[in-house]
Amino acid sequence: MKNRILKFSAALAVMLLVSCKNDAQNTGSESVKAEYVGKEIGSEYDAEIDKLVSQMTLEEKIGMLHGNSMFTSGGVKRLGIPELKMADGPLGVREEISRDNWAPAGLTNDFATYYPAGGGLAATWNTEMAYTFGNSVGQEMRARDKDMLLSPAINIVRTPLGGRTYEYMTEDPFLNKKIAVPLIVGLQDNDVMACVKHYAANNQETNRDFVDVQIDERTLREIYLPAFEAAVKEAKAYSIMGAYNKFRGEYLCENDYMLNKILRDEWGFKGVVVSDWAAVHSTVKSLQNGLDIEMGTPKPFNEFFLADKLIAAAKNKEISEAELDKHVKRILRVLFQVKAMGGKERVKGSIATEAHYQDAYKIAAESIVLLKNENNALPLKVDGIKSIAVIGNNATKKNALGGFGAGVKTKREVTPLEGLKNRLPASVKINYAEGYLERYDEKNKGNLGNITSNGPVTIDKLDPAALQAAIEAAKNSDVAIIFAGSNRDYETEASDRRDLKLPFGQEELIQKVLAVNPKTIVVMVAGAPFEIEDISKKTTALVWTWFNGSEGGNALADVLLGKVNPSGKLPWTMPKTLNDSPAHATNSFPGDKAVNYAEGILVGYRWFDTKNIAPLYPFGYGLSYTTFGLEKAKADKESYTTDETISVSVEVKNTGKTDGKEVVQLYASKSDSKVTRAAKELKGFKKVLVKSGGSENVTIKVPVKELAYYDAASKKWVVEPGKYTLKVGNSSRDIKQDIAITIK
Known part of the structure; x- marks a missing residue:
């Protein structure tokens, strides 16, 4: 099975395509990748799930809603329902640890491939590498008989001081989602759940257990949610991890607005919400507000909020059995989805192979x-x-x-x-x-x-x-x-x-x-x-x-x-000094009990470019042993309606003596906007291999809806009509050509 997956990973990606109109991965003479789209959680097992739930006791149902070891939640053995087996994995599949503490289990068969951290993956600017990463880790997960990878972590890099910046991918929501989606698809192609974390607005480690994050609605929607939204809508992620911190006064593992209204009602999320470890603070409220599984440490598992306390609450009629059933059914659905149940042949996987080291x-x-x-x-x-x-x-x-x-x-x-x-x-x-x-x-x-x-x-x-x-x-x-x-x-x-x-x-x-x-x-x-x-x-x-x-x-x-x-x-962005960075220039990091994101939408290069602050090295920057020219950049039309897709073509010339890859970056700008906007925003990119002395034509497609801003008053995305400038370059500060277009 492993060899088949490796051999046909490109074919798998193509099979997954809904349409190849957006973001085909052009690598010159190499293969052209289609858009990566995940498989929806199916409903074909709903009758079987209903039957299983009808046979379960109250205690068995509640046993599925909390950890029964450090990295499993409970199953029901007599009904053939397995434990849901999780593994940490930002750098690859974590070693086995003891069931009731963090000590290593001391096994000799839990060695794995160590993969580059999220920052390194994002620095490839290559969606195909992201799929390779997910697909390779997915095979290792299955070789270890795991169901859920607690990864990827896709929070925005708000401050360069962040302890998890190495693991988080980027400061830009567009690049974040374009790397996250193929990674999740590649992982879930192997009958494994991605658990996308940490939802959401978890951008510092300082006071992370309790800090109350305050973000205006437009900033939330434009900067901090797009990668999570794409993970749900495009990659069809099977699970999401709730974060430690509060958001607008309410802990994120019991936040009705984030978990119910946005994640499920708006985005149509069908999977399970898992808490970060020991991030739960209530029993009835956390379930009703959207949490499905409580994980944690170090107290006894029966003392979790969703364990004995929940049994007592159910018996006291503080929560209905119908509410409990809803969460149990969600867990059963994802177990069937990854073939942990249902009798279908499941990917067997392989681990620490030469092929994976080469990935x-x-x-x-x-x-x-x-x-x-x-x-x-x-x-x-x-x-x-x-x-x-x-x-x-x-x-x-x-x-x-x-x-x-x-x-x-x-x-x-x-x-x-x-x-x-x-x-x-x-x-x-x-x-x-x-x-x-x-x-x-x-x-x-x-x-x-x-x-x-x-x-x-x-x-x-x-x-x-x-x-x-x-x-x-x-x-x-x-x-x-x-x-x-x-x-x-x-x-x-x-x-x-x-x-x-x-x-x-x-x-x-x-x-x-x-x-x-x-x-x-x-x-x-x-x-x-x-x-x-x-x-x-x-x-x-x-x-x-x-x-x-x-x-x-x-x-x-x-x-x-x-x-x-x-x-x-x-x-x-690499700043010259810390105080040039937006969270520090606005003196809004780390906060105390609360932190207000005072820089708003001007995160990362958006701040540097809009405020004309010179970075040491800009977002998107990187040299080569050869030189490239970006020429003849043009859009396929001069004007577009809001439901159309802009197609920008550019000729990439390798003017040096060495074959090399260049990343063509497309930014959008609107100087006369009626709302505050960044000087430019990334809206497309392509990595292309160009032979020495040769040239390649690159096409980048941008749906006009990508030019929208979020209007908090109407609660809608709005594409402002008028003139826009599309900027083609190889970093946010090195723009080679401008293209004027009009949106009608």
Whole structure:
């Protein structure tokens, strides 16, 4: 079954298509992907479900509505209803843990592939890579006999300090949904439920258990909900995870407006809503307001709000049995949907295979972003190099596990140093020095995992012996490569960072190495921005890579040595300083008991571009080893009605000497709008492979409805008539051509 799925993944995607009019994935001479659309939850088992529910006791029904172990909710064995088996999985399928605590189960058969983190996947700007990611993880889930992956996490990156920025994808709602949808479809193609999280407005770790988020309705609809809406309407996600925090005064796992009115009534969601772990605060209210399953830790499972307390409430007639039946039926429907029930043949899956490691490699190779490359310092020309200094703790640091969030137990994680050893010829000597030490102030290290805006406290003084070893290595080598940045102990769920300064004294190390060897390349390994303006100015080459999976080191070495031409683009804005970012410029992060999103719709590049604040590196930015021209951009017509689709064509020329991939980005702008608008908004993109000296025609289709703003007064999306400018470029700040159109 596994081979069949791998072999025909492209065909599967095409089978799923409803129409190929939107966003066909054009990769030049490679295959053209259709729109990814998920399978609707069916009703063919409803009669069987009704019969099962009629045979269940009150206690059996309620047993299905809460965790009966750390990662399962209850089944009914006598009726053939299995437990619903969940697994954490932003980076791949988490190892098995004990049934009643967080301790590892200690198995020898729960190794998995470590996949690139969400930021890396988004940096590919490639919907086909997103499908590959979901499809590959889905096969691993089934090999471990799981029903629900607690992923993807698609919250907007509102602040660069966010502890989960590495896991969340991007600051832009359009890019978010275009990566999330194929990932979910790919996952659910394997008889697995995606549990899309964290719904919604969960954009900080600080005070996440109780902070009350205040967002105006237009901002909510235009920025924070589109990816969730697409996950429901297009990808047909089978489950959604409610967030920890409050929204407009009400906890999100018992928020009638978000769970009932928007998610179910407006969007038609048919799946199950699962709580984040220990995010439930009431019994009757949480069920009536839209929650289906309560998960959590660490108290005994019968003490959950939807356990003994719910049995008592039902017996006291505080909640009707009909209400309980509604939630039980939803759970049964998704169990039938993924063939955990019903007797249909289910995908068997496979795990930690060479094919899956190659999936991780492909994603990693397309995610790496070339930020600076003066005098063609990269790719490294090994013919003239006898020795390379490899400097930095991040050259050997592993990130599959670490921090407070979910990781992966894997047999393969190729570090940057190992990648270089694998790829460099034997004639090149590697001089390794750790350079900086990853050290924490022990009396504060315990903060890791607490909800705090202060994050882990690092020791930023360099160790003199380690520094001297790095300087000697750099002096005695033809070229130096410093692997700097962050790691998953520093960037972690449950705490936001204190600031954007590089930890562990890395900035001083980099400056001192540059002073003794000007041929120094800096590679940042991180999931979120840092203030690196001085480093960027002084180094000749700057590369950004991510917590990039089992094959991350090999992919990185292939980029540094030119086997792979980098094509990643930043999925968020890199500010020069933290206070340039909107949540900080408006002094509205982190709040205390409440946080007001004072920047409104101007999140990320929308703020920088509208307020004319220069970022260090803009949204969508990324260089290549070749050069591209974007020419002859034109729309198929001059004017459109609101129910039409705009078709923009552009010729992409590779004017350099290397084959490469470029991401054509299409932004929309309306300067005379009667409402406040961002200077530009992403409305389409295509990644295209162009041979050296060749050209490819790219077509990007934009439904006119994508130009709408949300009118809070009428509670409707409104496409304003008049003139619009479509801007074609390769970052939000590098627009090559404008196209004027009119909407009638």
